[in-house]
Amino acid sequence: MREKDATVTVIIDNQSYRVPRGYTILQAAERFDIYIPTLCSHKDLSPFGGCRLCIVEVEGMRNFPTACTTPVEEGMIIRTHTAQVQSVRKEILQLFLSEHTSSCLICDEREECKRYLGTIRKAGVTTGCRYCPKDGQCELQEVVEKLGIQEIEYPIYYRNLRVEKEDPFYDRDYNLCILCGRCVRMCQEVRLANVLAFKQRGRNTIVGPAYARTHLESGCEFCGACVSVCPTGTLYEKARKWEGVAQLEQVTTCSFCGVGCQISLQIKADRVIGGLPAEDPLVNNGQLCVKGRFCIPELVNGPWRLRHPFKKFNGLEVDISWEDAITLAAEQLSRCAPDEFGLLISSNCTTEDLYIAQKFARVAMGSNQVDSPARLFYGPALNAYLALLEKSVPLAEVREAPAILCVGLDTRYGRSVVGVELRRAMHRGARVITIHPREHNLALTAHAWIQPPPGGEGEILQFFARFTAGEESASPPETNLSSETLRQLARELKQASGVVILVGSEVLHYSASPQILAVLHRLAENLGAGVLPLPAQNNFVGSLLMGTYPELLPGGFSSANEKRLKELEKVWQTEFRPLTNGWNSGNLSAGKPLKVLYLIGEALPSGEPPAEFLIFQNIYPPDSPIRPDLTLPAAAFTEADGTFVNGEGRVQRVHRAVNPPGEALPDWEILCRIARKMGVRGFDFSDVREIHREIAALVDGFQDFDQPPRQARSLTIEGKFQIAASGSFEAKPDGKKYPYLLNAAPLEHVYRGFPLSSRVEGARVIFADEVLHMNPRDARRARLQEGDPVEVTSQYFRKVWPVKFSPELNRGIVQVTVLQNELIGLNPIPVIIRKSHV
């Protein structure tokens, strides 16, 4: 098309405009700030023409066409606000209101009411009514005001539908629904989740999942995209219901997994009241998962947030000043020899916190005993996982790949942003194969779902690897698919070029995982495929780059690298020789008994206190019965500046959106204060920027703090991690004696050592942690009711968990997620199950 033809000239309200061809009248008007009322159109959704409010007059056209569905044409003469158009709009809007509870819209007292709402009076006086949580953010309200509707001339028809409150995170009051279809289109077109649809017709029309299922039962991901686009009060967040309109927004990086979504925090009166997806084409592209969308306010605003430092004194906990707390910490730390000190820091912390933490251990304490317990999440598979991280490709490759292989990945709740990319890829014709022992959300949509028993993923990958290496006679393992189908899938993978392999969390925790991941690595090499390991911790890559491990120095260098040590000594102006004696978070007793253990953003280890003096620095007090000797209140990610490095290796900014509660401080600041108190040089940072500058001098990829490059970079890690021995196990226990196979996985949705399910109401429902999942038929055969305590016995342990019926599990398999330091070495492990009578 020639340049001239790319635009057309139209006349809107007697003004001439040049508009790109293919625009609708509404898009043209919006481009030039001409207001046309609408309730059903949305920039991310296809034109719908449902609400009819955007009707305009077009010369030469019969009736009034809807602006949102009529494309512009050369020479079109459009009038948007003629008396007749306005009058029809008002009529249409009144019809809407005849079915929409409208006391908040057309009340006689509205003007007066608004004026007096702000009056400060004593308790007991009602100033104005609050009917609708969307008051002040309701698009219907806005249109009513703009069109100036004063009264409704139609009979009022109240549908009297039950308000649906049974699902977590948001409620639904379809009495307020105007059937604009935004939520339906969002679910079907953008998220490709197809949970919502219109049901029935005429005045019985209602939006909802198929049949009479709840959203939970219908596979809803609780991404909240429908809630965000609802123009009325029909869909609203439970946690944010009466918070009203946000005053500020701050874009930051979500810290609930390694995808690193950009999120727009909603702020009111120095509190985060919500999180919305930010328009970011690099990572999440305007999408979020349930965690980022709904879990933040409850997590960071919890009533038990630590506000002041306190210490244990004569068995009591006594509030102390920061000055005293710093002095106490410095005193205790000063009496430690390097190997009598240990520091554990969460990889949920910012890169700057992580850098300062390892510098603190190495420079202030002269110790190499610093570790991130994220290593325990990867367990024995850690080294194999790091090898995959080195092959990492950006998420955007999924958009181009002709074939995608997913292993142990469930994108329903966590990483649903990746799930959207996968469904989009399928729509454009990519083949998606998923390997997962449990029925998961990809099982329905993927082209092939291969279902091995837990831990059997390796055999399938092994077959693929042999087949693609040219050994076409290799015999496939027995699975739910026929060997011919598996051969066909292997052939497809081999023939496609640019395959991407996604690695989820549910393949990392088997005893055989090191071998499984190694085979996966080989398969990726055979195929020339890119791998996307999706770390569960938002800053796992950052922790590797900052060297918060005994084995690693900043920059991903081995701590045995002499040259690197020399460089660091120069920058840090200290002499430092790291000692690697096998000490790490999985093996706290490897060296000398610890005098001080300093925990930053980590849960307390279970059992006996592992040190004489425990410093606990976090956002909540510990869940464990052990009381730390010194408790220091830290800032959450919404309250501190810094950077995160996501799973693709992108350095992304974290912004302080609100102030920390009480006297809480960012982790780096507390560490620097203690170091200064101890008289150590090199901790005179007054600002996170200065720390970032020091990091930038040492580590590639960190330059401008305020505008990080945000490029995906694959990782290079020198040397291998020491893997804590998981105990010795005899040969596989007898399957006859132990008829069930227990698949135990570490809790994945954790922030700073606290499971989201322990702090967020809705997360408790969807994640069901520390609960034994069991096939309902098995459970009934064992005479169990949902919620019954069940005793699980193996050759090595006995545990009790409540049972939950999970039809997605195959018979004979039970599954549980537990805190990572409570994992059992052999996994999966045959067990006996019986009802507990304790």
Add this chain to the structure above:
Amino acid sequence: MKVEFSEEALQQYKDILQRYPEKRAALLPTLHLAQQEFGWISREVMQYLSELMDIPVTVILDTVSFYTMFKTKPSGKYHIQVCSTLSCALRGSREIYEHLTSKLGIQAGEVTPDGKFSLVKVECLGSCGTAPVVQINDDYYEGMTPEKLDKILDELE
């Protein structure tokens, strides 16, 4: 029971697909075919069609629940539709309907306990010249009176 098209229906389905640019466009005729094949559109049928046609089950339900001619409950062996629009109403369709309810002991939307008859009221059947009209399965019975109706029903096995 596993819901699946017979060989013959599957062939018809393939012929239907030929007529449309995409699968989704073939949904309505396929639903008619399914109703013919299975008698009514159950959840299992929707699930089957969803897998067969690669269309989300929510979209199928959306369509099925919109159109009144898709039965979402099993009907009797003889599905009786009584026209209740203007011409038939003027010519006595109400008496016909009431006669049927008292004779069969069921209301509109219900099925007799033996599963033989089901009854619904419908809008215009397009045969106003011979009102009142009753449709039993695929056949029209025109110029109905209660007596004629009795005779017809008695002859049905």
